[in-house]
Amino acid sequence: MAADGPKVQWELMLPHEMKAALEACPTAFVPLGTLEWHGYQNALGLDALKAHALCVRAARQGGGIVLPPLYGGVGGVAEPYTVVMEPEPTFSSHLLEPWLRGILAELKRIGFRAAIVLTGHYGASQQIAVRETAVRESQRLAIPILGTPEYLLAMDAGYLGDHGGRFETSLLMALHPELVDLSRLEGPPPYRGIGGGDPKRESSADEGERVSKVIVDRLARLARHMPRWDDTTRTAFIRAEQALVSHQLELGGRAGDAWAAWHDARRYVPYGEWVAAERFAEIEAMARLP
Numbered sequence: 001m002a003a004d005g006p007k008v009q010w011e012l013m014l015p016h017e018m019k020a021a022l023e024a025c026p027t028a029f030v031p032l033g034t035l036e037w038h039g040y041q042n043a044l045g046l047d048a049l050k051a052h053a054l055c056v057r058a059a060r061q062g063g064g065i066v067l068p069p070l071y072g073g074v075g076g077v078a079e080p081y082t083v084v085m086e087p088e089p090t091f092s093s094h095l096l097e098p099w100l101r102g103i104l105a106e107l108k109r110i111g112f113r114a115a116i117v118l119t120g121h122y123g124a125s126q127q128i129a130v131r132e133t134a135v136r137e138s139q140r141l142a143i144p145i146l147g148t149p150e151y152l153l154a155m156d157a158g159y160l161g162d163h164g165g166r167f168e169t170s171l172l173m174a175l176h177p178e179l180v181d182l183s184r185l186e187g188p189p190p191y192r193g194i195g196g197g198d199p200k201r202e203s204s205a206d207e208g209e210r211v212s213k214v215i216v217d218r219l220a221r222l223a224r225h226m227p228r229w230d231d232t233t234r235t236a237f238i239r240a241e242q243a244l245v246s247h248q249l250e251l252g253g254r255a256g257d258a259w260a261a262w263h264d265a266r267r268y269v270p271y272g273e274w275v276a277a278e279r280f281a282e283i284e285a286m287a288r289l290p
């Protein structure tokens with residue numbers, strides 16, 4: 001990843017740099033991932049590496065400070081070298097939710113006025129736990145907190161989420177080219193432990209850059225604007241996010257399977273554009289469709 005642009009990583013900052021960055025834009029990025037098989041061609045830390053690198057680019061563009069990524073979450077594929085901190089299916093997390101509540105409360109205490117929790121790992125349960133905790137803490141801490149997987153911000157760019165397939169491989173090729181080796185995929189597909197389009201035929205750094213740009217532009221806009229939202233805007237945001245997570249819980253609950261919430265994933269296609277443009281009433285209406 002290019003080392004250009006201002007310093008935005010918390011752990012690399014000296015106190016005076018932190019003070020200046022926080023005064024310029026009091027938004028925290030909290031990247032989440034895990035350690036998980038992503039095919040023979042990708043580094044095992046893909047989810048956290050991807051989320052962190054996207055947050056760093058967004059902070060350089062729009063402001064804000066990026067926390068170190070968390071490696072570990074809910075679920076994971078049944079393949080080698082994969083850490084499953086809590087198995088799926090579940091609709092909550094005994095580890096991730098309290099950790100998020102703790103870190104978010106600390107961010108508020110330290111002076112942040114908005115947070116974006118970006119999960120690069122997106123089992124169904126992880127997505128629900130992250131969004132639901134973000135909504136709850138937005139109310140409890142009275143600052144806007146967005147909790148979302150990165151693909152939800154770029155579904156209108158064709159990225160519906162995959163696992164080490166066309167898109168995740170392309171993103172890693174763009175963000176960390178040294179960590180992808182397509183020559184490790186031997187023979188014809190299907191390839192072990194990946195889902196989505198064939199990375200050998202469909203993945204490229206250009207494709208990763210195209211999708212990254214959509215996600216980063218939207219994150220940067222949010223990072224810049226969220227600390228300045230008034231209570232009315234924050235309430236509209238919370239209503240929209242609450243409707244979204246309620247819809248996911250309802251569908252998952254009825255089917256007894258957290259993944260059922262994504263069976264109608266196409267309804268979420270405009271979400272990325274709408275959330276960045278603060279069109280919360282439209283998100284709420286979309287989530288409330290039968």
Ligand SMILES: [Zn+2]
Binds near residue numbers: 121122163
């Ligand atoms: Zn992944």
